[in-house]
Amino acid sequence: MSTYGTGIAYEGAIHAAISAGRQDMLPSYTQLNKRLFQQEIWKNPSITSYIVSSEMNIIDALKKIKSNKYSFLLSVNEYGKLNGALDSSDIHDCLIEYQNLDTSIGEIPIHEVKTINTTDSFDVVIDMFQNQGAEYLAVVDNDYVLSNIITKYHFHLLLLEDIAWDFRFDFFSLDEGKLLQDVVNRPWGFYKSLFISDFTQVKVISLLPGQEISLQKHFKREEYWTIVRGKGIMTVDDQSYFVEKGRQIFIPKEAIHRIRNTQATGNLVLIEAQLGDYFGEDDIVRLRDKYGRD
């Protein structure tokens, strides 16, 4: 059995030593462990589920890949140096071919990984994701030792949330759910959140012919609407007026508002930008509702 990569418990002991800042707690005082400790390479617990040593066996690797969200693994050597990447189909192919559960990761063909250097600027990160087709990047130091991982979703969240680039950031702490909202059905049609952050939520809202949202108001957000398709009647406080594609409407906090699709056919579609500090659906105070909702 090798000194390295002998399973999740072993790695857990390394992490515990790193987070406690105690080199004497390392499970064995190997070159790799010293290196990991000095550079705090695996300090971020989020990326440990994406890293395997080439000597790890296939079953532990499968467990790891099952527990990670993006279904890839990066293989590193005994010094933490990046070897390459593999995904679950690589492991499955290997199982079929060798039919041996003791096979180690080092025996499986691996792929090249797109990398950036810890000293690279954010411009390089942008180029890799936008022009070089990267789905994820391994962040390596000058010795090609793996320091962090960032996926395309994380990159998009950095852009949208305006988070300053720092290669040590725990990118896995970002909530990809903010980018991946489902379509929500309502009695009047449907909406989809395009983006949610601490300071804004942007939605596309689509009303079926003849339908209307509830007469409502919000305490914690103002809304900026742009009608992008169709025609209807808009109410804001005591005013009602005709609106159509291209019309922009400002709805201040606490203003009572509603829109109705007056068309016989075709949806009325609008883009809504909410500004405020809370965007939960429970900040909708319904004053009247055609569908009997509270």
Ligand SMILES: [Fe+2]
């Ligand atoms: Fe509203």
